Amino acid sequence: MKKLISLVIVILFVVSCSTVPITGRKRINIVSDAQILPASFEQYAGFLKEHKISTNAKMTSEIQNVGINISRAVDKFMRANGMVSEANNYRWEFNLIDDKTVNAWCMPGGKVVFYSGILPICDNTDGIAAVMGHEVAHAFAKHGQERMTSAYGQQLGGIAVAVGTGNKDPRTQQLWNTIYGIGSTVGMLAYSRTHETEADKLGMVFMIMAGYKPEESINVWIRMSERAEGNSPPEFLSTHPSNQTRINNLKRYMPTAIAMAKKYNAQ
Numbered sequence: 425m426k427k428l429i430s431l432v433i434v435i436l437f438v439v440s441c442s443t444v445p446i447t448g449r450k451r452i453n454i455v456s457d458a459q460i461l462p463a464s465f466e467q468y469a470g471f472l473k474e475h476k477i478s479t480n481a482k483m484t485s486e487i488q489n490v491g492i493n494i495s496r497a498v499d500k501f502m503r504a505n506g507m508v509s510e511a512n513n514y515r516w517e518f519n520l521i522d523d524k525t526v527n528a529w530c531m532p533g534g535k536v537v538f539y540s541g542i543l544p545i546c547d548n549t550d551g552i553a554a555v556m557g558h559e560v561a562h563a564f565a566k567h568g569q570e571r572m573t574s575a576y577g578q579q580l581g582g583i584a585v586a587v588g589t590g591n592k593d594p595r596t597q598q599l600w601n602t603i604y605g606i607g608s609t610v611g612m613l614a615y616s617r618t619h620e621t622e623a624d625k626l627g628m629v630f631m632i633m634a635g636y637k638p639e640e641s642i643n644v645w646i647r648m649s650e651r652a653e654g655n656s657p658p659e660f661l662s663t664h665p666s667n668q669t670r671i672n673n674l675k676r677y678m679p680t681a682i683a684m685a686k687k688y689n690a691q
């Protein structure tokens with residue numbers, strides 16, 4: 425019996441092993457789009473119902489414009505690189521909510537929320553594009569599903585709970601809060617160092633493809649550090665990678681990102 429279980433686990437790993445596009449990192453993800461998307465769309469609708477949508481028309485339209493431009497870049501990449509059915513599954517949506525938390529996230533299938541508290545860190549349109557690119561990149565690379573696949577996700581209640589829809593099980597909510605940062609009041613969700621670095625890289629490629637200045641992604645993290653100096657360190661600062669490492673990595677990656685964006689835009 426033990427042998428059989430081991431065999432099943434090995435088979436599951438082999439069939440669920442895939443590669444993150446652009447970075448080429450190998451990942452294990454057993455959560456399919458068909459499983460996660462209905463739950464994601466339901467979580468998003470529920471979140472919007474329970475939170476205050478911003479009445480700031482100017483900032484809302486700015487977030488939406490940047491979101492549309494970044495999503496077009498991602499869509500273009502997917503359609504040119506064998507991901508047509510995945511691209512068809514996206515239901516892009518961008519909302520700004522009135523909440524002073526420094527936060528933004530993107531749920532599977534392109535459901536984005538910006539909190540008004542992150543706008544001073546973004547500071548300008550290119551800064552919004554840097555944060556947008558980064559958050560969309562987490563969803564594009566399916567980092568949440570990868571976490572769900574890991575033992576950590578399973579300990580929290582399992583994939584079955586996470587992808588269940590139509591129930592008000594508090595475990596479902598807790599799992600989504602933990603995995604995707606939905607409803608977090610402490611600020612931007614810190615993924616692992618690997619996921620954060622990957623989202624920084626992918627986000628930079630997408631923002632350049634969409635016509636924004638990649639230098640601003642560095643300024644976003646400088647502003648994030650400055651903000652932290654005056655306050656008690658928010659959760660995202662106590663985790664890897666440190667802001668300085670991140671800034672150095674972004675600077676180092678910029679020429680590669682520019683070359684890749686050029687190549688993908690020409691496809």
Ligand SMILES: [Zn+2]
Pocket residue numbers: 558562613614615620623
């Ligand atoms: Zn992140």
